[in-house]
Amino acid sequence: MDTIVGLLPILIMFVAMWFILIRPAQKKQKQTAQMQNSIKRGDQVVTIGGLHGEVDAIEDAAVYILVDGKTRLKFERQAIGRVLTEK
Numbered sequence: 042m043d044t045i046v047g048l049l050p051i052l053i054m055f056v057a058m059w060f061i062l063i064r065p066a067q068k069k070q071k072q073t074a075q076m077q078n079s080i081k082r083g084d085q086v087v088t089i090g091g092l093h094g095e096v097d098a099i100e101d102a103a104v105y106i107l108v109d110g111k112t113r114l115k116f117e118r119q120a121i122g123r124v125l126t127e128k
Contacts, residue, residue, distance in 0.1 A: 076121060077118050085125040088116055093125070 080086065084096045086106065094106035097113055104121060106114050 076124060077121050079119070080121060080124065086121050087123050087125060089122040090120070100104045 080096055080099065082096050082099065085093070086096055086104075087093050088106070092106070092108065092114070094108045094114070096104055097107045097116075098105040102118055104116050104118055106116060108114060
């Protein structure tokens with residue numbers, strides 16, 4: 042019985058860390074993956090490096106972005122940080 046009572050604070054700390062740190066990070070990661078998978082042609086996006094552009098074409102793991110209307114750059118899908126507008 043003393044062993045269970047001794048482990049109780051450690052278990053409470055683990056559960057608290059789960060709800061404070063791990064769970065929100067997993068939710069954010071899931072939302073980011075969903076956003077990256079739902080990108081479509083014409084979306085205005087920002088890469089994780091801060092480059093703004095419009096999605097021109099999509100491959101399995103790559104996205105082609107038009108930067109100034111004529112410059113076409115190829116990025117990994119995971120490099121897309123956020124979608125600004127959806128047409």
